[in-house]
Amino acid sequence: MIPTLSTLPALAAFVALVAAAWGLNVAALDGGIASLPWLIREQGLYLSGLLAIGLMSLAMVLATRPTVLERPLGGMDRIFRLHKWAGILAAVFAALHWLIEMSDDVIKSLYGKAGKPAHDEFGGLYEMLRDAGEELGEFAIYLVLAMVVLSLWKRFPYKFWRHLHRAMPVFYLLLAFHAAVLAPPDYWTQPVGVLLALLLAAGTVASVIALTGRIGHDRKVQGVVTAVSSPAPDVTEIVCRLDGAWRGHQAGQFAFVGLERFEGSHPFTIASADHGDRSLTFQIKALGDYTRQLASRVAVGQAVTVEGPYGRFVLGRQDHKARQIWIAGGIGVTPFLAWLDALRADPAAAPTVELHYSTRGAAHDPFVERLRSLCAELPSVSLHIHDRAAGDDLTPERLATTATDGQRAEVWFCGPRGFGDQLKAGLARLWGRRLSFRREAFEMR
Known part of the structure; x- marks a missing residue:
């Protein structure tokens, strides 16, 4: 499985930006007394770490469903896809970062300790923070890798995965702390440090938004179910009427629909046009445990929360000359x-x-x-x-x-x-x- 072509340019540009910031720092190095194998290990450790935390920061920001990016990225569906592949690549670079860290003994056995960069000793509180960051970072990497494996394993039930996935902001904050305290001190006076600081700040804010349940908060509207039917054994039709805060939608957009407090919201395409009466129709096919039981769990008069609308698969974007x-x-x-x-x-x-x-x-x-x-x-x-x-x-x-x-x-x-x-x-x-x-x-x- 590889990312689609429309996802590749955005990911490639982001990786190139992070690598360029790292490269500016490397170009300024005098090398000192470090031998080439140890220098490659050290800089490989820094680059893989920067790419891992940078891509994870990108994934966290995209997880907040930023509507401002819908136009440049082509819609919320593509934002979801970019979020997914940023997370996968972050896990790949995190695994590479861990492997490079573990290569210490291999380099010693092949080249000896001569030319190995000295371990910086800072002492006091900063040294304690660095030790804690190292331990927490290693622990968080294992958890992130496990989460990515579960995400790619389609047979793992969505209802369990969805709840586990909510822990990702916590894992991110652990890794952000790891990156902040273990980054070389000289980074903070260079472009690479400015970029790292911006990424960590953006990812941290996104994590707080996720942990406090504020994702999509400004686009959530309350309503009531006005009709429920089953036009086919595997299809449930739900009609909702929303309150005055609904901003309307374009034909072809989708929304997150919440019908039960502990179940959370699920995305469904709006199957009706906007007639100005704040009424939405959803045609929901039974594709999982939740949707298979939907017809028996939803009733007329039931409260509903709708978040949206999202998406750029809309009427009016067609090329009328084609x-x-x-x-x-x-x-x-x-x-x-x-x-x-x-x-x-x-x-x-x-x-x-x-x-x-x-x-x-x-x-x-x-x-x-x-x-x-x-x-x-x-x-x-x-x-x-x-x-x-x-x-x-x-x-x-x-x-x-x-x-x-x-x-x-x-x-x-x-x-x-x-x-x-x-x-x-x-x-x-x-x-x-x-x-x-x-x-x-x-x-x-």
């Missing part, structure tokens, strides 16, 4: 339901669109009739239902047969990750630079 192809797979149809609902307000202004919906069984799929009803009011939207139970699979080749020569195609996709990867790779091969493939990168772990 051929529009919208593709939904399974429950990925929800943002398109909101798009179609919004277009009904002015059918004449609706773009010319090919909407493809792939389903396991059209005969029992509640969204098929809903799509047909919505598209019947929108003459410019041509609906194509692909029933896999009848052998009607949607493939890149089928889409490419209807392409207009030389015209750019903009594909908007929401659905299973594997399905999206297959379509993107196939269409890129067939259409090359004429293809623009946009998708919702919705993963919470």
